[in-house]
Amino acid sequence: MTAAVAGLPDADALRKQVTNVLDGFLERKAGAAAKLRMPAEVAECLRDFLAVGGKRLRPVLCVTGWQAAGGTGIPETVIKAAASLEMFHTFCLVHDDIMDDSGSRRGAPTVHCRLARRHGHGRSASAAERVGTSGAILVGDLALAWSDELLHTAGLTPRQLDAVLPLIDDMRSEVMYGQYLDVTAAGRLTADVEQALHIVRYKTAKYTVERPLHIGAALAGAPLAMHEALSAYALPVGEAFQLRDDLLGVFGAPEMTGKASLDDLREGKHTVLVALALQRADARQQRVLRTLLGTPRLDAAGADRIRELLTATGARDAVEDLIDARRAQALRVLETAPFPPRAVAHLRQLTEAATARTS
Template sequence: MSAPTPPLTPAVDLAGTREAVDTCLTGFLDRKMRAAASEGMPTEAISVLRRFLTSGGKRLRPLLCVCGWCAAGGHGDTTTIVRAAASLEMFHAFALIHDDVMDRAATRRGAPTVHRRLAQHHREGRSMTAARHLGVSTAVLVGDLALAWSDELLPTVDLTSRQLGAVLPLIDVMRSEVMYGQYLDVTAAGHPTGDVEYALRIARYKTAKYTVERPLHIGAAMAGAPLAVREALSAFALPVGEAFQLRDDLLGVFGKPQITGKPSLDDLREGKHTVLVALALERATPSQRHILDALLGNPDLDDAGADRIRRVLTATGARAEAEHMIIIRRTQALRVLEAARLPPAATAALRKLTGAATARTS
């Protein structure tokens, strides 16, 4: 492989983009907060969302959106593209808040999930059951607000009708894809099988398209990308996105909770139909399969049980195969990227994000 091409145009400022997106999000929520306070509306919902959005997160989707814009020749004033990028992050807050309800997750980014925090907040004067239910109800509403507000953040009225016609259908498709992917994910949970293809389909819709391909496409469409650029971005995005999900599966089981910010039991307790688990079930001996069938999806799984599952995931070679699949996909993505002859600044930024997305520890 040739040495990285030195950038000929100014580099994509990833740290600056991140900051601009965060400023856009907090400014938006602060305006919402003032308006709600003046009308006697529940500011609690907004402060919970603000805390969630500012408590971490890789901002991968906004960064990829800006990279897609650069890849298609976007340059100059970034106000409009930053708003579109911030809208994707707001949408992602919606997706995570609802996902955590569905996965009954207690912790995210090292802190209680939104439904847990709200249950705690409303505990006084209520039974535990009533408080937990209220935590779920209000978290669903906070997620709904984030979804509605992701729309409000879109710079719809500032776009030309040509841009609108290119961008809005991609936003629509992205939303349906991630919701469908999540639907496949929750209905398959509890009954994982050795069907690796099915697990890859979930990963493709829930993650590869949603997290990588569509943010790139949306950014590119803002800059009026021709079909060839969009196709090159897809060919790069899908393997990166699958590698991202494979890394997520591995971290969800073998990651250190103090680094990932989430417990390493949740995926196993929910019995998620991940590629990692499907690979193990496909290769398991009868006695290994017996262990997996008995323990995966058990809501009372303890650390000892989780260790038994981990040993089977390792012994079957599933863990090594998942790592191998990540390398294959990363290599393929980087090869596509070099061949695509995008503006060098975009190529350099995408190379960097590929590394961050697939070799991460959190």
């Protein structure tokens, strides 16, 4: 993230405020669990997960939406509402890692792997894995429930709650539909770029950028026209964000991304990158891609061969072009958007940070 702009909150300071809210909430949950002789490790597990890192992008965008709609200062109620989005995101990530069978997240073991190791003593490997997966599902479920609790105890007015709850309901449905599309499309290799973009819009663009901005704006009492302007900016940025993520998932350095670079290839994810490669590949390249993509035991040599073809077919460059086009589209929207100058400046920063990132 670039340096703070005059009149804007420092993004690092904002992330720290959100983290403090989450830490305090989870500390209270661990204490309450201990008094009831319940496993405090559940709350501690979530605290450890959040402590490893994360961009806190959704809370930052929620606060930016508040500012874009004319909200003044950053009230504690808005910070708490923004923090509830990060708790919901934690639920999504814990379950996503189970669905993707991922061993690492943000450079640390995923929750299901951590729990399998913690409770594996005296169990077979398969039994430990089952306990880890089951435990992580429940930890994720609690993160979902606690995201609601954080929102409802944030101190929002009845009018604010009435404004944001339908948006949160929409956000949750959209991201789960998007994830469902992603899961059911994996392993079914196709050159359907439009379907891949449809997944991108619902799995990421609306959930990561559009709805957090809408929620922040709704807290400030924004009219419908403001939501429409935010959507015109948010959707291209959100799509570019996921397209960059797809590139990093294949070509990124694991020490930078915090995830293994083989996961997406082994799963055979239906990404725009893969769809474009299949669309452009000749018969020989098609055979190689269809043979290797989605192979659960794909090795490093096979992954390198896929990367070569993703580059040789021009798919990698084409995705970079799509990112550039969406970045430019979002920046054009900001030229005429009805947002205060400080919010425009912040959104410009976020556009670059979201689309040109390396992790």
